[in-house]
Amino acid sequence: MANTTVSPVKDHTNETRRLATLLEISQALSGVLNLKAALHSVLDILERRHQVAGSAVVVVDRDTKEIHVEAANGLRLPAQRARTRSDGNGVTDKVIDSGKAVAVPRVSQEPHLASIVSDRGRGDARDLSYIAVPVMLGRRPAGTIEVALPYKADRHKLAEENEHLRDELRERYAFRNIIGNSAPIQQVYEQVAQVARTNTTVLIRGESGTGKEMIAHAIHYNSPRAKKPFIKVSAAALPESLIESELFGYERGAFTGAQAAKKGRFELAEGGTLFLDEIGDLNPSTQVKLLRVLQEREIERLGGTTSIKINVRLIAATHQPLESLMEEGRFRADLYYRLAVFTIFAPPLRERKPDIMLLADHFVEKYAREHGKRIRRVSTPAIDMLTSYHWPGNVRELENTIERSVLVCDGGVIHGHHLPPTLQTAEASGTVSRQSLVESVSAFERDLLQDALKTTRGNRAQAARLLDTTERIFNYKIRRYAIDAKRFK
Numbered sequence: 472m473a474n475t476t477v478s479p480v481k482d483h484t485n486e487t488r489r490l491a492t493l494l495e496i497s498q499a500l501s502g503v504l505n506l507k508a509a510l511h512s513v514l515d516i517l518e519r520r521h522q523v524a525g526s527a528v529v530v531v532d533r534d535t536k537e538i539h540v541e542a543a544n545g546l547r548l549p550a551q552r553a554r555t556r557s558d559g560n561g562v563t564d565k566v567i568d569s570g571k572a573v574a575v576p577r578v579s580q581e582p583h584l585a586s587i588v589s590d591r592g593r594g595d596a597r598d599l600s601y602i603a604v605p606v607m608l609g610r611r612p613a614g615t616i617e618v619a620l621p622y623k624a625d626r627h628k629l630a631e632e633n634e635h636l637r638d639e640l641r642e643r644y645a646f647r648n649i650i651g652n653s654a655p656i657q658q659v660y661e662q663v664a665q666v667a668r669t670n671t672t673v674l675i676r677g678e679s680g681t682g683k684e685m686i687a688h689a690i691h692y693n694s695p696r697a698k699k700p701f702i703k704v705s706a707a708a709l710p711e712s713l714i715e716s717e718l719f720g721y722e723r724g725a726f727t728g729a730q731a732a733k734k735g736r737f738e739l740a741e742g743g744t745l746f747l748d749e750i751g752d753l754n755p756s757t758q759v760k761l762l763r764v765l766q767e768r769e770i771e772r773l774g775g776t777t778s779i780k781i782n783v784r785l786i787a788a789t790h791q792p793l794e795s796l797m798e799e800g801r802f803r804a805d806l807y808y809r810l811a812v813f814t815i816f817a818p819p820l821r822e823r824k825p826d827i828m829l830l831a832d833h834f835v836e837k838y839a840r841e842h843g844k845r846i847r848r849v850s851t852p853a854i855d856m857l858t859s860y861h862w863p864g865n866v867r868e869l870e871n872t873i874e875r876s877v878l879v880c881d882g883g884v885i886h887g888h889h890l891p892p893t894l895q896t897a898e899a900s901g902t903v904s905r906q907s908l909v910e911s912v913s914a915f916e917r918d919l920l921q922d923a924l925k926t927t928r929g930n931r932a933q934a935a936r937l938l939d940t941t942e943r944i945f946n947y948k949i950r951r952y953a954i955d956a957k958r959f960k
């Protein structure tokens with residue numbers, strides 16, 4: 472936190488203190504067998520070295536979305552007593568929902584917060600400030616770290632800083648929305664970060680549904696042009712006769728029907744970014760004009776006589792093989808080389824298998840929220856089907872698949888039979904090619920048995936009750952399917 476009045480000497484001692492804290496924390500964490508004990512010693516260190524009045528590490532269950540307190544010192548959070556869906560104080564919930572830090576400058580002014588700060592270490596009625604930050608795992612909050620600090624007048628600034636932080640995050644919004652941890656997508660993140668700062672023309676290539684438009688957004692919103700317009704034009708969506716007037720605008724009387732002058736999208740994007748989608752579909756005459764714009768950095772409205780200087784970054788995208796279009800004479804080589812200065816390849820989903828379930832979880836959450844459904848998780852067989860399918864339609868196909876499965880899902884779990892038939896074929900699931908009724912029913916039954924065991928953590932009596940059957944039948948069935956209940960403990 473910036474504090475401009477800090478003297479260099481003081482700064483130095485602060486620095487030393489921080490280093491000493493880090494050292495102690497790393498020692499507390501090294502070679503631990505018991506994470507809970509280790510977290511407690513970390514919170515102790517914070518308390519001793521930084522006058523922290525209370526602190527906690529809160530963890531969200533990936534499957535159930537329940538939160539619980541992994542370790543706490545001097546704080547009384549509802550989630551300490553039991554796992555819960557909401558922490559009741561609003562702060563933890565807010566951090567986990569938004570993935571953003573929350574700072575409350577004065578606890579005394581927030582009555583609902585006062586009860587979570589216990590008396591230990593307070594003695595007097597000093598006021599406290601409360602800060603909670605998200606712990607991100609794979610681009611989603613896995614929990615929070617929360618601290619209560621003695622209130623200092625200058626912590627008023629916290630609220631402002633928090634506001635500032637939020638602004639920054641808003642700018643990064645589109646970037647944070649891209650889900651994925653695999654090596655190929657990480658390379659994309661790096662390229663986006665690298666090119667965003669510059670004014671270079673970017674060409675994004677990749678199969679349909681791989682996220683090209685999303686990448687274009689990310690570049691714009693991470694660039695110095697973020698606050699200026701992002702304008703999209705799709706060469707495939709506009710008829711040939713319209714594309715030029717859309718791009719460059721026209722003067723009054725340029726053609727029949729042009730009763731007033733109109734700005735084109737290049738002019739509308741002034742200071743910002745023009746995203747030219749499906750560039751492979753651009754007709755030859757427009758290709759020539761576009762090349763000229765890229766060279767001269769100026770446009771001419773149709774029917775106009777003067778050139779208009781423009782300051783626009785161009786991002787182009789296509790799923791077409793531009794090299795073969797060039798060979799066939801359908802795409803100009805000179806334009807191609809102008810555009811391909813910086814090329815980003817959006818990787819197909821089948822080449823980044825580790826991202827499939829990250830994306831699937833993300834879409835389950837998104838569509839469950841949208842359709843007001845409560846979905847706890849995806850069953851193991853369904854996960855197998857999702858991860859072994861080859862996804863010719865890439866992320867868009869996955870997104871549609873998940874939305875559909877959320878809609879047809881009747882319980883809290885997405886099962887294999889909620890997925891479309893294309894995912895149920897031999898190549899996709901690695902199972903038999905044509906499933907008979909008996910086989911399908913067996914697969915479904917095995918699914919249900921395993922789910923019940925998962926819910927009850929391997930307790931067979933409880934699992935039987937959950938399925939409204941007897942323990943004897945349940946045991947008979949899991950023996951028949953060779954399911955080992957102990958595995959679910």
Ligand SMILES: Nc1ncnc2c1ncn2[C@@H]1O[C@H](COP(=O)(O)OP(=O)(O)OP(=O)(O)O)[C@@H](O)[C@H]1O
Binds near residue numbers: 817
């Ligand atoms: N990495 C990702 N994380 C989250 N959502 C994604 C990701 N990639 C793609 N999507 C989603 O998938 C859908 C398709 O993405 P997008 O429209 O960017 O693809 P595209 O490459 O432009 O496809 P097309 O070539 O068909 O126009 C969108 O709804 C987008 O939000």
Ligand SMILES: [Mg+2]
Binds near residue numbers: 684748
């Ligand atoms: Mg697109």
